[in-house]
Amino acid sequence: MSLKNFSELFVDLDSSxxxxxxxxxxxNYFLSNAPIDNSWAIYLLTGKSNKRFISGRYLKNLxxxxxxxxxxxxxxxxxKVGDSAEVITLxxxxxxxxxxxxxxxxxxxxxxxxxxxxxxxxxxxxxxxQIKNIWETLPEDNHLIFNKILTGTFRVGVSIGLITKxxxxxxxxxxxxxxxxxxxxxxxxxxSYEFLINKxxxxxxxxxxxxxxxxxxxxxxxxxKNSINDFQFEWKYDGIRMQLIKRSGNVSLWTRGQELVxxxxxxxxxxxxxxxxxxxxxxxxxxxxxxxxxALDFSLLQKRINRKxxxxxxxxxxxxxxxxxxxLEINGRDIREIKLENRRIELEKYFSKWQNRIENNISDIFxxxxxxxxxxxxxxxxxxxKSRENNTEGLIIKKKTSIYSSGRKKGxxxxxxxxxxxxxxxxxxxxxxxxxxxxxxxDYSFALxxxxxxxxxxxxxxxxxxxxxxxxxxxxxxxxIEKFGPVRSLKPEMVFEISFEKIxxxxxxxxxxxxxxxxxxxxxxxxxxxxxxxxxxxxxxxxKIS
Amino acid sequence: MRPKQEYLIRYKDGNLYCELADIxxxxxxxxxxxxxxxxxxxxFTFGCEEYISTKETAILLxxxxxxxxxxxxxxxxxxxxxxxxxxxxHPSGHILGSSQIRFIFAGEKWLISGDFKLQKDDTCKQxxxxxxxxxxxxxTFGLPIFKWVESKKIANDISKWITNSPEKTSLLFCYSLxxxxxxxxxxxxxxxxxxxxxxGSIHKMNNSYKKLGIDIKDTxxxxxxxxxxxxxGSLILLPPSLSKGSYLKNFKNIQTAFAxxxxxxxxxxKRSGYDKGFPISDHADWDGILEVxxxxxxxxxxxxxxxxxxxxxxxxxxxxxxxxxxxx
Numbered sequence: 001m002s003l004k005n006f007s008e009l010f011v012d013l014d015s016s017x018x019x020x021x022x023x024x025x026x027x028n029y030f031l032s033n034a035p036i037d038n039s040w041a042i043y044l045l046t047g048k049s050n051k052r053f054i055s056g057r058y059l060k061n062l063x064x065x066x067x068x069x070x071x072x073x074x075x076x077x078x079x080k081v082g083d084s085a086e087v088i089t090l091x092x093x094x095x096x097x098x099x100x101x102x103x104x105x106x107x108x109x110x111x112x113x114x115x116x117x118x119x120x121x122x123x124x125x126x127x128x129x130q131i132k133n134i135w136e137t138l139p140e141d142n143h144l145i146f147n148k149i150l151t152g153t154f155r156v157g158v159s160i161g162l163i164t165k166x167x168x169x170x171x172x173x174x175x176x177x178x179x180x181x182x183x184x185x186x187x188x189x190x191x192s193y194e195f196l197i198n199k200x201x202x203x204x205x206x207x208x209x210x211x212x213x214x215x216x217x218x219x220x221x222x223x224x225k226n227s228i229n230d231f232q233f234e235w236k237y238d239g240i241r242m243q244l245i246k247r248s249g250n251v252s253l254w255t256r257g258q259e260l261v262x263x264x265x266x267x268x269x270x271x272x273x274x275x276x277x278x279x280x281x282x283x284x285x286x287x288x289x290x291x292x293x294x295a296l297d298f299s300l301l302q303k304r305i306n307r308k309x310x311x312x313x314x315x316x317x318x319x320x321x322x323x324x325x326x327x328l329e330i331n332g333r334d335i336r337e338i339k340l341e342n343r344r345i346e347l348e349k350y351f352s353k354w355q356n357r358i359e360n361n362i363s364d365i366f367x368x369x370x371x372x373x374x375x376x377x378x379x380x381x382x383x384x385x386k387s388r389e390n391n392t393e394g395l396i397i398k399k400k401t402s403i404y405s406s407g408r409k410k411g412x413x414x415x416x417x418x419x420x421x422x423x424x425x426x427x428x429x430x431x432x433x434x435x436x437x438x439x440x441x442x443d444y445s446f447a448l449x450x451x452x453x454x455x456x457x458x459x460x461x462x463x464x465x466x467x468x469x470x471x472x473x474x475x476x477x478x479x480x481i482e483k484f485g486p487v488r489s490l491k492p493e494m495v496f497e498i499s500f501e502k503i504x505x506x507x508x509x510x511x512x513x514x515x516x517x518x519x520x521x522x523x524x525x526x527x528x529x530x531x532x533x534x535x536x537x538x539x540x541x542x543x544k545i546s
Numbered sequence: 547m548r549p550k551q552e553y554l555i556r557y558k559d560g561n562l563y564c565e566l567a568d569i570x571x572x573x574x575x576x577x578x579x580x581x582x583x584x585x586x587x588x589x590f591t592f593g594c595e596e597y598i599s600t601k602e603t604a605i606l607l608x609x610x611x612x613x614x615x616x617x618x619x620x621x622x623x624x625x626x627x628x629x630x631x632x633x634x635x636h637p638s639g640h641i642l643g644s645s646q647i648r649f650i651f652a653g654e655k656w657l658i659s660g661d662f663k664l665q666k667d668d669t670c671k672q673x674x675x676x677x678x679x680x681x682x683x684x685x686t687f688g689l690p691i692f693k694w695v696e697s698k699k700i701a702n703d704i705s706k707w708i709t710n711s712p713e714k715t716s717l718l719f720c721y722s723l724x725x726x727x728x729x730x731x732x733x734x735x736x737x738x739x740x741x742x743x744x745x746g747s748i749h750k751m752n753n754s755y756k757k758l759g760i761d762i763k764d765t766x767x768x769x770x771x772x773x774x775x776x777x778x779g780s781l782i783l784l785p786p787s788l789s790k791g792s793y794l795k796n797f798k799n800i801q802t803a804f805a806x807x808x809x810x811x812x813x814x815x816k817r818s819g820y821d822k823g824f825p826i827s828d829h830a831d832w833d834g835i836l837e838v839x840x841x842x843x844x845x846x847x848x849x850x851x852x853x854x855x856x857x858x859x860x861x862x863x864x865x866x867x868x869x870x871x872x873x874x
Contacts, residue, residue, distance in 0.1 A: 014812070015822040070863065076856045077691045082813050090691035090810065094833065438813040466817070 005033055006041060006108045007142045013045075013156050019165075022158060026166035030197075037108045039193040043186060044112075044149070045158045052152030053119055054131075056084030059151055063088050066132050067095060079486060082438025085147035092135055092143055106138070112188070116149060161258055171197050176209040179260055180252075207247040210254040211280060211328055211336065212406030216396055216413035223397065223414060224377050232340060232400050233372040233380065234325065235392040236415055238298050239286035240305065244268075244322055247278050247332075253285075263308040267315050268322055271365050275354050280329035281322075281347075282404075283369070288321035290364065295391045297516075324351070324368045325396075328404055336404035343404070344371075380416070387418050388502070394418045420499035421515075421541055423533040424524055426454055427494040430476045432486045433461075441476045441488065442469055444520070446498055448511065449534040454492055457511040457538065458500065463520030472523075495532050497522035503542045513538055554631075554649060554656050555682065557872035562658060562682065562850070564649065567628040569598075571647060571658055581633070582617075583660030584644035585610065585723060600635050602643025602758055606723065609754045622671065638662035639673035640828050641724030642755060648676055657842060659683040661851075663827065664834045665694055669727045669760050673838075681844035685835055687807055688849065688857040692831040694807070700826045701732035707803065707822060708738055708781050715777040715797050719786045719820065720805040722747040724828055726783050727755050727762055729805060733781070734763040741780040743768045748783050789820065807831075832857070839867060846870050 012025045026045075030038050054062075060078070064071045074087060081087045106115070115134065119127050131150070138146055148154040161175075164182060168175045181196050223231075241256045251269045253261050262269050265285065287300040296318075304310060304318050327347040328336050335343060351368045354360055372395070374380045380395065387394050394417035402412040425446035433442035443461050447454035464472065472494070479491040499521040506514035512535070524531075555564045555571075562571040569579045576593030583589055583599075585606035597617040599607070604617040620626055622645065625634045635645035640661040649656040657678035664673050708716040720726050726748045733742070744752060744765040752762050768782060778799065786804065794800065802820045809815050809823025830838065835857060839847055846868045849858060858869040 015815075017819075017821055070860070073690065073856060073860060077689050080689060081691060081811055086812055087691060090693070093693040093695075094690055435813060437817070439811070440817075466819075 002105045003108050003111055003142050003145065004139065005029065006037070007145050009041065010145060010156055013158055019162065022162055023166045023169060026158070026163065027170050030166065030170055034107075034109075035190045035193040036188070039188040039190065040108045040112050042163055042182075042193070042196070043188040044154055045156065046160045046163055046182070046186070047155065053116060053150050056151050056153070059084050059088050059147065062128055062131060063091060066128070067091075079432055080439045082434040083153065085151050085153055086144060088147050089143040093140065095135075111146070112149070119150075164258070167196055171199050173199065173201065174209070175258065177201055177205045179258055180205050180208050204248070204250060207250060208245060208252040208254075208260070210243040210245060210252070210258075211282075211404075213241065213243070213256050213282070214404050214406060214413060215408040216415040217408055217410055219397070219414045219416045228374060228376055228380070230400055232344065232398045233374060233383070234369050234396045234398070235372065235387060235390065236394045236396045236417065237284045237286055237295055237323065237369075238391070238393050239284040239295065239301055239323075242283060242285050242322070243328070244272060244281040244283060244324070245279075246272055246275065247280075249273065249278075261305070264305055264310065265320055266309065268320060268365055271360075271362050272322075274360050275362070276357075277350065277354070278329075278331050279327065279350070281324040282326040282328055283322050283324040285320060285322050287318045290319065290321075297391070320365065322366050324366070326404065339401050339403065340398055341400040384416055384418055420501060420521075421503060422497055422499045422521065423448065423457075423538060423541070424495050424527060424531065425457065425498050426492045426529050426532045427496060428454055428456060428490055428492055430472075430488050430490060437469075440469060440473045442473075444496075446496060446518075447492075447532075448538060449532060450511075450536075454529075455511045455535060457509070457513060457535070458498055458515050458518040460498060460518045460520050463499075464523065468523060492529050495524040495527040495529060496520050497524055503538065505542070511535055511538075513542065554651055554654065554680070555658070557850075564631070566651065567631050567633075567649075569628060570594075572660075579628075581647055582607070583638070583647060583658070584641055586641070586661070586721075589661075600643045600645050603645070604643075605758060606643055606751070606754055609750065610723075622674075636674045636676050637671035639664060639667060639670060642670040642727070642758060642760060644670065644724075646674070646676060648678065654679055656680045657682065657844070659838065661686070661829055662834075662838070663830050664837060665697060667697070667728050667731075667828070669724075669731050669755060669762070675838075675841045678842050678844050680846045680848070681839060681842050682848045682850065683835060683838060684829065684851040685849045685854050685857050686829040686852040687827065687831050688835060688852050688854055690832045692807060692810060692827075693833065694825070694827060694831045697728070697732050697826055698735070700805075700824050701729070701736050704729070704733060704781075704803070704805075704824055705736035705738035707801075707824075708740065708779070711801055712779045714799050714801045715780060715782060717782050717784055717794070717797065717800050717802045718805060718824075719784050719789050719802065720748075721828075722785045723751045725805060725826075727752060727760065728828070729783070729826070730763050730765065731761070738781065741766060741777075742783065743777070743780060744783040745785055745788065747785050836861075836865075840865070848872060 009025065009029045013022055016022050029041065060074050063069060064074055077087050078084065081090065119130060122130060134146065160182060164175050164178045167178045186192055243254045245252045245254065251272045253265060253269065255261055287296040287304065289296050300318050304320060307314065324347060327343050327350065330346065330350065335346065347368055354362060372383055374383055384394050394415065397414045397416055399412050425448055427444055428447045429445035430441040431443040433440055443459065445456050445459045447456045476488060476490060479493065480488040481491060482489045498518050500515035500518045502516035504514055505512060554566065555562055561573045569581055570577045571581045572583055572589040573580050574591055576591060578595045580594040581598050582603055585603045590607065597615060599617060599619060600622060601619040604619045607617065620635055622635050622637055625632050630651065632650040634648050636648060638644045638646045638660045640663055644660060646660050646662065647658045655678040657676050659682065661684055662673055704718065720729055726744065742763065742765045745768055749765065749767040752765060755762050803822040803824055804818055804820040805824045805826050807825055807827025807829060810825035815823040839861065847861065848870050861867040861869050
């Protein structure tokens with residue numbers, strides 16, 4: 001039951017790209033370790049504990065102090081490795097001669113419930129001494145885990161879904177049930193683990209299960225041959241797709257990723273509990289501007305997703321709405337097999353019933369999606385182009401006669417996304433990446449012309465293939481003009497097509513504009529820097545939109 | 547300090563060059579006379595009028611590129627003279643036949659480390675400490691985060707990796723010349739007793755090693771364009787160039803790994819796309835480079851290959867060693 005087992009688990013999970021393999025590894029770990037250690041393992045792997053006991057900087061300084069190691073050297077190493085905990089782990093290997101008697105059989109439980117928490121009770125000097133002592137007594141293979149937990153950076157490619165799957169396999173019970181059990185404040189204890197692997201299912205668990213989601217396909221040309229009247233048109237919102245379930249009085253909010261997110265949106269759960277009927281709704285969760293009746297940026301929604309039990313002020317600052325697209329079950333009756341147009345009628349009927357009961361008071365958090373009624377296909381195009389104005393990504397087109405099946409079934413639902421805006425820009429700065437991209441120049445800044453000067457207008461990190469990243473990295477190293485810490489200014493030579501979703505005036509930027517979701521869509525090797533766009537082109541683009 | 551053009555050996559067109567002898571070291575373009583430190587392709591170029599190397603390097607090179615090159619060979623430690631300069635090869639421990647090259651002229655000693663390692667490797671001669679005034683050293687792994695573990699431990703990890711997944715075919719990617727033979731030698735001493743296959747390019751080098759008297763475990767040559775159904779539980783050695791692309795479709799139910807010093811860094815391991823990385827290198831780690839710098843007693847050190855900024859600064863600050871830079 002030692003920490004060694006967990007270190008091995010980490011290595012195994014980290015060195016596998018196969019989901020099945022990871023599930024198998026997890027299952028075996030759970031089978032061969034004590035419930036309390038399993039409980040801690042789940043707690044760590046699901047990222048429930050990201051408490052930072054000391055910062056990465058502190059860790060590096062401490063190492064430098066203890067072993068009289070130049071700080072600049074540690075920082076140079078950091079640029080290559082991209083993670084403080086790992087840098088120190090690697091550097092500690094050079095100190096193996098000073099290692100004392102090994103503390104080989106410390107358990108994961110002991111480390112997490114005693115050794116590490118006890119550090120906070122010490123004064124700085126004692127704490128430093130204790131960390132040094134642990135470094136020198138802990139077997140080398142456990143250093144990474146220890147340093148990562150200490151700095152709150154323990155992460156491995158395991159989603160809560162994977163834990164769910166492995167527990168589900170272990171005890172042979174549906175994943176949705178396990179998901180439900182993993183919800184909430186999972187406190188590491190023997191009891192919480194025993195509860196998780198209990199083979200008896202209670203009624204409430206059964207009632208929370210969502211239906212498999214039906215997904216939209218990318219638009220196909222053949223659809224334009226059909227009559228416009230065969231389809232239902234909706235805006236494509238950029239929020240979180242969800243099923244809102246109320247059965248036997250209990251509300252559950254399920255994301256498409258099979259995550260139960262009740263705790264992040266308690267106001268929605270509370271309001272929907274007031275409704276008398278039971279139901280399953282398919283819809284989208286958004287942060288909403290109630291005055292102008294449009295969705296707010298996804299970035300604001302992100303402020304809500306990862307925050308459990310949000311305070312009242314957070315709830316007011318980022319007001320949410322659930323927009324229902326579809327009704328899948330009503331008062332215990334599964335209606336997925338009836339036609340969409342008829343489900344829509346049911347949805348509208350129940351919505352007006354719920355809305356009209358004043359005591360429900362749901363209008364500030366719940367609505368059904370508005371339909372759009374284009375005259376013909378060219379009109380559809382016009383609507384699509386307008387979607388930027390109301391902060392949507394385009395249109396969703398649904399066949400009126402379709403039933404609600406599961407998955408990305410063809411010929412039922414389509415997404416018709418608005419084209420991104422694009423400008424050709426010149427690469428002028430590059431910065432080293434961190435984490436998985438450490439040691440490579442992967443963060444780029446791009447500029448547009450203003451008279452004869454190149455003015456930075458956007459930074460982008462994504463869009464290049466791994467091969468292109470390597471090629472560009474090589475070029476960057478050869479064409480650096482100056483280095484400022486991790487940033488290099490580059491010879492203006494490379495032109496890239498940058499796509500983005502939104503463009504607006506910004507006083508914070510020298511260029512005077514800000515773009516949303518900038519990404520590289522093409523390396524324009526065919527273009528010289530004089531062919532790149534100017535800031536004027538960008539302003540024109542902005543005018544065209546608004 | 548002397549002006550750069552007066553150094554016995556300097557950088558010219560991106561290569562090491564000794565003007566007095568009109569001789570190049572591992573040149574990347576055709577020249578009249580080339581000294582070759584070892585038989586890896588990034589140290590060799592076609593079209594030189596004459597090559598000079600150790601006997602083993604010459605044999606390996608001819609195996610790889612054919613007999614159509616003119617190579618003069620010398621034994622380790624044997625001195626030869628070009629334009630009054632005494633030149634000799636000394637074992638560098640990198641791969642079979644690999645060497646450091648020492649120049650002595652007018653009482654001044656220069657040593658080019660070549661690619662080297664200090665770690666134990668039964669498939670080639672151990673690195674020899676050579677005293678010098680000027681040292682030109684590689685520093686591929688010139689950061690203290692690189693600290694090699696015993697190759698025996700890596701071999702045991704590889705053995706465990708294979709035997710823990712008896713249902714899978716284990717593909718281990720490694721350089722065909724040197725690394726593959728070293729791994730074979732180490733793996734044959736572990737608990738793994740299953741079949742080992744090797745790709746044609748590796749198989750060929752295994753045979754060359756055997757001809758040169760190195761004890762290498764027999765492997766089965768893997769034939770191309772065949773469905774390999776019967777390979778579960780066995781180990782297959784492949785060159786890294788085959789890791790991307792359609793070649794892997796020949797196999798069923800595989801796990802992949804890469805044996806390289808770079809695999810000691812998690813970010814590089816993740817990015818490499820292999821399931822697993824085994825950090826084993828034929829280059830010196832940080833401590834190895836420092837040890838060679840000290841034991842060579844060089845008063846002046848140059849670095850090439852790799853990022854040399856950190857190790858240069860460290861030597862100047864901590865060890866008060868004079869680190870010099872070649873102009874480009």
